[in-house]
Amino acid sequence: MTPASDDGPVDPRSALAGLWAPVLTPFRDDLSVDFERFGGFCRELLDEGCHGLALLGTTSETPSLTIDERRRLLEAALAAGVPASRITCGTGACALPDAVELTRHAMQCGCLATMLLPPFYFKGIGDEGCFRSIAEVIERTGDDRLRVVLYNIPALSGVTFTPTVVQRLISAFGSIIAGIKDSSGDPMSTLRFTKAFKKLAILAGTEGYLCAALRAGASGCVTATANVRARAIRALLDDWQGAGARERQAEVTEYRASLEREVDIIVAMKRLLAERTGHAAWALVRPPLIG
């Protein structure tokens, strides 16, 4: 699975198993990116029990970052000592050349996989538009060692990876299609993916129905909340079939709901980190989010 490896195919379900943190992006007072703090925070999240980091998805406020900032954030994580084998990096972009450039960069950095969000401005693009968007990036990246996690987040992207699109991508690109990060928020959607694509790593985009997803065959979760309480989610993941799992699941679900109750979850978590660390700038977000 690791691009540089010659050890033959690795099952994406095991390579991508576990708890993945979509890391928050710290800004300075002038809203420039605090790369050094980001690198340090990435390390902390691994120390807190995350199996890996899902860099540069929604939680990182990625659409609010320039292409250069995105490249440099990945490099900052690596410079801080995060192994590339524990990184899956968001490389989707509205502009095809940007997505190709970022995907190549992530591969050059040795990332385990890339997460591809389709373009999100034009609406009603349908299965064909979704398929072509991903297919063009893969074709132009032009490297069989590429591993792609499809990033399904219809509420923000306006695009749904339907089973038809996923199957077409698998038929066209085989083992390059490694998994699906399902941030639909809908447990039934995640369960449908696990049922339909047994060879892919299915990652729930929330811990809110983690036990149900694991029971159905999901590989784990990529959840924003890992930024502020990785240990509790990891504990649930490690013992999801144990006696206390039901109670633990209820507790992590309720905690997440409490974060989402008043403001955007990104804003809520950044405020929490500002309080915890005493570093006030942690609370900063870029517009259109409001801190």
Add this chain to the structure above:
Amino acid sequence: MTPASDDGPVDPRSALAGLWAPVLTPFRDDLSVDFERFGGFCRELLDEGCHGLALLGTTSETPSLTIDERRRLLEAALAAGVPASRITCGTGACALPDAVELTRHAMQCGCLATMLLPPFYFKGIGDEGCFRSIAEVIERTGDDRLRVVLYNIPALSGVTFTPTVVQRLISAFGSIIAGIKDSSGDPMSTLRFTKAFKKLAILAGTEGYLCAALRAGASGCVTATANVRARAIRALLDDWQGAGARERQAEVTEYRASLEREVDIIVAMKRLLAERTGHAAWALVRPPLIG
């Protein structure tokens, strides 16, 4: 109104009056941008009767272009001999630093005005998120000569410029707020803007209700269809109070509807240009659009 002018304030309603073409972006077979063809096409559209060019909005497939491609397209129009005083240039972007860079670039090029689309990934950003997104770009651009046309296209951006937001922007930035391009598709929305903001240039995003908009005090329209039949729309605009206006309005409205009937209007117009010019590559679009 022209940034470089010292002749005192110019009424944005007259400076932005008329028919504005949001220019289609021609690609080569490999989907790279055909800058030279773009420049020539810009000139043709002025020759066809457009008062000015509204570069790099939705019709230009702008979200599918890189920041560098956007800068170079504006430069290609200027190199082809389009006067900067007849250009209003789209400079909005999801990432604040990109929007600031593009806005400064458009000003350096001497453009009459810039069109600002707010960030379009995060949803439910509300009036505060919309206001802060635009305010930050204006503040960071830091030049009182800036003139901004607010780009209201909620169906694609997911963000609506409410009267409250527009009024707050006017209160904060005065004559920097020059107009509103209303691509809501809703005549009532355009009429509300003309009624509420009598000092702004209100531009309908379609010719489909041009006479009604002009009657209510709108300054003109920015319409995709200008790419393929500017003369007919210009004729309506020049004689909108004349005896044949009602019939002309019905005819241009029906023509536009016929373009939109089967496929995306961008795709439909590009196919038409490919046929007309015999240059097959005109039909190409970048994903997520499908040609």
